[in-house]
Amino acid sequence: MKEVICECGHHNPHGTVLCESCGKVLIEKDKDKKLLDMRYEGSARRSQTYNKTIIDKIWNFFSSVKVGVWLIVITLIASALGTIFPQEMYIPPVMPASEYYEDQYGWLGQLYYTLGFHNLYSSWWYLLLIASIGISIIIASLDRGIPLYRSLKTQRVTRHEGFLKRQRLFSVSEAGSEDQAFESVKEKLKAKRYRIREEDGNILAEKGRFSRWGPYVNHVGLIIFLIGGMLRFVPGMYVDEILWVREGETKVIPETDGQYYLENHEFILETYDKENSKEEFAAAIDDKGMVAKNFQSDVTLYKTKGETVHGQTPQLEKVRDDSIRVNHPLKFEDLALYQVDYKLDELNQMTFALSNKETNEEYGDLTIDLYDPKDTYDLGNGYQVEIVSYFPDFEFDENSEPITKSRIPNNPAFVFKMFTPDKPEGEVSFVAIQQTIEPFTDNEYKMSFKAVETKDVTALTVRKDLTLWVLALGGFIFMIGVAQGSYWNHRRIWLRKVDGEVWMAGHTNKNWHGLKRDIATVIDGTGLNEPADQLDKKE
Numbered sequence: 001m002k003e004v005i006c007e008c009g010h011h012n013p014h015g016t017v018l019c020e021s022c023g024k025v026l027i028e029k030d031k032d033k034k035l036l037d038m039r040y041e042g043s044a045r046r047s048q049t050y051n052k053t054i055i056d057k058i059w060n061f062f063s064s065v066k067v068g069v070w071l072i073v074i075t076l077i078a079s080a081l082g083t084i085f086p087q088e089m090y091i092p093p094v095m096p097a098s099e100y101y102e103d104q105y106g107w108l109g110q111l112y113y114t115l116g117f118h119n120l121y122s123s124w125w126y127l128l129l130i131a132s133i134g135i136s137i138i139i140a141s142l143d144r145g146i147p148l149y150r151s152l153k154t155q156r157v158t159r160h161e162g163f164l165k166r167q168r169l170f171s172v173s174e175a176g177s178e179d180q181a182f183e184s185v186k187e188k189l190k191a192k193r194y195r196i197r198e199e200d201g202n203i204l205a206e207k208g209r210f211s212r213w214g215p216y217v218n219h220v221g222l223i224i225f226l227i228g229g230m231l232r233f234v235p236g237m238y239v240d241e242i243l244w245v246r247e248g249e250t251k252v253i254p255e256t257d258g259q260y261y262l263e264n265h266e267f268i269l270e271t272y273d274k275e276n277s278k279e280e281f282a283a284a285i286d287d288k289g290m291v292a293k294n295f296q297s298d299v300t301l302y303k304t305k306g307e308t309v310h311g312q313t314p315q316l317e318k319v320r321d322d323s324i325r326v327n328h329p330l331k332f333e334d335l336a337l338y339q340v341d342y343k344l345d346e347l348n349q350m351t352f353a354l355s356n357k358e359t360n361e362e363y364g365d366l367t368i369d370l371y372d373p374k375d376t377y378d379l380g381n382g383y384q385v386e387i388v389s390y391f392p393d394f395e396f397d398e399n400s401e402p403i404t405k406s407r408i409p410n411n412p413a414f415v416f417k418m419f420t421p422d423k424p425e426g427e428v429s430f431v432a433i434q435q436t437i438e439p440f441t442d443n444e445y446k447m448s449f450k451a452v453e454t455k456d457v458t459a460l461t462v463r464k465d466l467t468l469w470v471l472a473l474g475g476f477i478f479m480i481g482v483a484q485g486s487y488w489n490h491r492r493i494w495l496r497k498v499d500g501e502v503w504m505a506g507h508t509n510k511n512w513h514g515l516k517r518d519i520a521t522v523i524d525g526t527g528l529n530e531p532a533d534q535l536d537k538k539e
Contacts, residue, residue, distance in 0.1 A: 010154070013147075015049030018042025020151045023163030035534060036166045038507055041155075043147030063143040068136040075129045082120035085112050089119075089241065103405075122233050134226045141219045152209060157199035159494055161503070167494075169506035169515065169531035178502050181526035182495065188522040189493070203495040212509060214485020221478025228470030239335070239464040246348065247455045250302070250316075254462050256335070261302040261316055267342055267456040270294040295342055296325040297458040301332060324460060334464045341459035347409045349453040352431070354383055354418060357446050363420070365450065370409035382421040385447070389415035394432055402430070418445045491515050493522075504531050 004012045010021035017027045018041060025036070036042065047063040050056040061067055085105055088097045097118055101109035116123050164170060182203060186196055194205040232238035239255040245264040253260045270293040302316035322330045329336040347370055355362045364379030370392065377385045393405040394413035402413060413432035419425075423444065430437040431447050491508045493515075504523075508515040512533070520530055 008156070008160075013044040013049075015044035016042065017044075018151075018163065019160070020154045021156045022158065022160045023155070024160035025162055025166075034166060035168055036163065038167075038509075040144055040148050041151035043151040045143050045147055047143050059139060059143070062132075062136045062139040064136075065140065068133065068140060071129060071133045071136055075126075075133060078120065078126060078129065082117050085109060085118070087118060087120065127230060127233065130226055130230055134223055137219045137222055137226075141216050145213075145216045148212065152212070155204075157197045157204040157494075158202045158496060159204075159505075161496075161498060164494055164496060164503050164505040167505035167507050168512070168533060168535050169504075169519065170534060171504045171529040171531035173502040173504070173527070173529045175497070175500045175502055176527055178497065181502070181523075181528055184526050185495065185522050185528070192518055192522070194491075194493070201497055203493075205493040205495075206491070208488045208490045211484055211488035212490045214481045214483075214488075217481030217484055218478055219481075221474045221476070221481055223474070224477060225471055225474030228467045228474055231467045231470060232465075237466045239462060241462045242340070243337070243460045243462050244457055245297070245299075245460065246346070246457045253335070253337070255464065258314070259304050260319075260332070260335075261304070261314075262337070262460075263300045263302065264458055265298045265300065267458045268294070268296050268298065269342065269344065269456075294325060295339065296323050296328075297339060297460065298323050299330065301330065324458075329463075334466060336463050338461040338463060339458065340461045343457040343459075345454040346457050347412060347452060348455040350412065350449070351451040351453075352385075352447045353450050354379060354385055354420075355446060355448045357444060360448075362448070368414075370412055382419075384419040386417040386419070386426070387414055388417050388428070391432075414447075416447050418443070418447070420445055489514070491518065493519060502528060504528060506531055 002014060004014060004016055004026055006012060006019040006022060006024055006026065008019060008022040008024065010019055012020055012026065015027075017029065018024065018036065019026055020041070020043065023042075025042075045063075046056075047060045051060060085101065091097065091100055098110075098113055101113040101118060103109075105112065112118060116125075120126055182201075186203065186205075189196060189205040192207070194207045197204045197206070236255075241254045243251065243254060243262070245251050245262060247264055247267055250261050250263040252258055253262050272291045272293050298321070300321050301319040303319050305315040305317040319332070324330050324337055324339045326339050329338045331337075349367055349369055351365055351367045353362045353365050363381070363383045366377040366379065366385055368374075368377075368387075373387055373390055375387060377387075379385065389402075391402055391404040391413040392407055392409040392411075394402060394411045395405055397403045402415075411433060413430065413435075416429050416431060417426045418429065427443040427445055428439060429443055429447060430439060431449075436446065489508050489511045491514070492506065494503075494505045496503045504519070506515050506519055516531075516533070523530060
């Protein structure tokens with residue numbers, strides 16, 4: 001569209017309300033209003049000028065402050081809903097997520113899973129919300145910031161009479177020794193660190209213009225912060241996983257592409273002694289029964305040596321021994337392993353003996369690794385035991401059928417088939433802790449429990465965060481913008497000679513009391529009238 005040419009000769013973009021140079025009103029929107037709307041210096045904002053093409057409509061949608069606020073509110077509500085139940089990454093790997101949420105939280109958990117809240121923060125629609133907030137911030141900043149910068153940069157010292165009359169602070173003084181008064185005013189303004197510009201004997205005193213960019217600096221910080229948050233979903237940038245390792249076990253460390261392994265030698269738990277503890281600890285011990293003083297894992301970090309062939313046990317090279325304690329992680333490369341949890345005396349192995357029910361004569365022992373049981377155990381001399389079914393965390397369902405709640409051997413149960421020389425077809429027995437069931441007939445043989453071996457298990461958080469510096473930078477820039485916009489303000493004072501009179505006007509984006517105080521100080525003793533607050537007159 002054509003530019004609007006002001007009588008001062010300045011070419012203004014289409015849609016400009018106040019001339020960028022002299023301040024003359026070009027578009028009179030609110031004729032009844034006595035004061036000018038100075039929020040964006042009356043500049044031409046794209047969102048208020050163009051509304052024809054699809055690009056215009058998208059731009060106008062995202063430039064709206066209301067839209068930005070609603071996007072933030074919707075994101076906050078979604079984020080809150082994501083904390084009702086644990087995210088999938090934090091649930092124990094005992095069963096599929098679809099079954100776990102329904103089993104633990106009923107129909108509400110099933111609905112939670114169906115709606116996708118179990119993986120909320122990495123879901124496409126949540127990331128789309130975050131991206132929309134970023135787009136809204138960028139477009140709103142460009143829509144307002146660029147015209148404001150252009151208007152402030154091109155403003156003249158000599159402003160249009162209508163512009164001065166419709167400022168909130170305005171006064172008219174009789175001309176006298178105005179040259180002497182102007183000199184006195186200039187000296188006092190300079191003492192208050194105003195930047196003075198002169199044109200045809202008129203004065204513009206200005207300071208604190210940089211404070212107008214505080215909100216836009218805030219927006220830059222927010223955008224960087226949002227980028228840092230979204231980078232957490234880029235593979236390799238952010239890791240937060242739980243690694244459970246039993247004593248004597250060696251496991252691959254997640255997110256290392258099979259290059260690093262960790263062996264847990266021993267888990268150590270130290271507790272406070274009631275007799276030798278302070279009074280507050282003694283009270284806590286009485287209440288809880290035990291208060292942990294320290295829990296740590298003595299581990300060895302390994303790195304694979306040479307090429308790793310899928311399906312074969314890799315060759316490991318020792319990197320170092322270490323002790324992982326609370327707030328004392330094991331760090332290597334970009335990863336850190338933190339001590340976060342433990343489980344004492346978890347069942348590890350169970351030993352049974354095949355024996356005759358009447359004579360109690362034993363024909364051999366078998367030791368079952370509860371995490372990796374064999375299918376068949378040969379006891380020799382024609383005696384053999386087969387594991388038909390294994391239920392690590394046994395319970396009966398609503399149909400009285402045996403099921404397992406998890407893969408963790410909290411309550412192991414077995415269906416054994418026992419083969420002996422005189423029973424070549426075998427006998428079936430269901431054996432659980434303190435429970436034996438013979439489903440078909442009375443057996444001659446039984447599986448007798450002999451011993452159990454337990455191990456302590458440690459839980460380590462494997463964490464890597466390459467986005468922290470981006471988040472910190474965004475937060476730092478945001479705080480600069482907060483300080484910039486909060487502790488400084490943009491003040492301007494105009495003095496113009498008009499037909500033998502001296503017109504004075506003042507404007508600030510906030511803290512009008514401070515501007516009034518400055519004007520009262522600089523005109524003291526000059527004979528110039530103090531500007532009246534026209535907002536008070538209107539009221």
